[in-house]
């Protein structure tokens with residue numbers, strides 16, 4: 112089967128023909144139908160975060176079940192599924208404490224040393240899977256706890272977006288920050304994640320939804336998703352000052368959806384007294400965020416969000432219902448549809464800031 116493989120960092124993806132194993136205990140083989148391009152993969156391709164190589168990239172995918180291993184429960188051949196990288200073991204303290212997105216026991220849901228690799232090259236080299244999914248591939252072999260069965264009414268080339276970007280942005284607002292009705296919100300960065308956060312804020316009943324981006328077209332898309340006020344950071348020097356002016360003193364909740372220490376600082380500095388800044392973006396591991404200590408006396412809070420603090424087996428079907436009811440906008444988030452061969456161009460479009468989300472469809 113064809114897959115997009117990263118073999119060096121930094122590096123581009125190369126389409127290779129790989130062998131995929133049969134599902135072993137607890138595993139599911141999926142024919143991929145749609146795969147979204149998330150910026151996290153680009154961070155790895157640019158070498159900002161290290162990973163095992165070679166590796167099939169991609170972690171925002173949906174497809175149809177081809178085969179299941181022993182002990183797979185509630186997922187059968189022919190089912191439509193969305194994959195999520197928050198693969199939970201169901202028995203560690205994080206899972207049992209109601210935070211399966213923070214599962215601390217990945218060994219329970221992975222193939223471990225001594226077991227054959229799920230993916231191999233013709234010469235026998237083992238190939239890893241991004242986030243234990245490897246979604247930029249015609250087929251995926253995934254632990255059942257990284258999958259949720261969804262209604263066949265849901266188009267899979269849109270469902271894939273929920274696997275990472277939508278769950279992450281929407282969840283950061285509704286689950287991590289748990290904003291109140293009437294809150295003022297600012298989302299910095301209106302890519303796939305930020306647009307989902309804007310929608311989360313709209314559906315959760317925020318009053319003001321301020322959007323900051325450097326691209327005028329992203330701000331236009333953000334307007335259609337529920338943004339109410341806009342700051343073009345390529346035209347405004349003092350982003351924090353602009354947001355403070357729009358809100359008469361700062362926002363209740365801010366969300367950083369880019370992954371830069373400078374914009375994390377902006378997210379914190381634009382808070383009203385008692386406000387909460389949530390960092391969604393992946394800030395490069397060597398970067399440091401500096402804050403003014405005195406601000407903590409105003410009970411301002413800074414927190415991270417991992418995959419929107421999801422409980423994806425319940426969250427994803429709910430978001431699908433919201434899409435089918437017309438409240439969660441996904442079609443409007445897709446700027447381009449490409450085939451697997453076009454993947455590097457897809458990431459070039461992301462780097463150039465031309466697109467919201469790009470989706471690969473597999474024929």
Ligand SMILES: NC(=O)c1ccc[n+]([C@@H]2O[C@H](COP(=O)([O-])OP(=O)(O)OC[C@H]3O[C@@H](n4cnc5c(N)ncnc54)[C@H](O)[C@@H]3O)[C@@H](O)[C@H]2O)c1
Nearest residue numbers: 150151300301302303304324325369370391392393417418
């Ligand atoms: N926390 C998590 O669990 C999680 C999950 C998925 C993605 N992420 C991270 O979220 C971030 C966003 O991902 P994405 O796929 O939406 O990326 P994206 O490239 O689609 O969007 C980023 C947006 O930020 C804008 N931008 C860039 N620099 C800016 C600046 N200085 N000021 C204002 N806007 C600016 C761009 O124009 C773009 O619209 C990435 O760092 C990604 O790795 C985190």
Ligand SMILES: [Zn+2]
Nearest residue numbers: 149151275276
């Ligand atoms: Zn992602």
Ligand SMILES: [Zn+2]
Nearest residue numbers: 200203206214
């Ligand atoms: Zn666990």
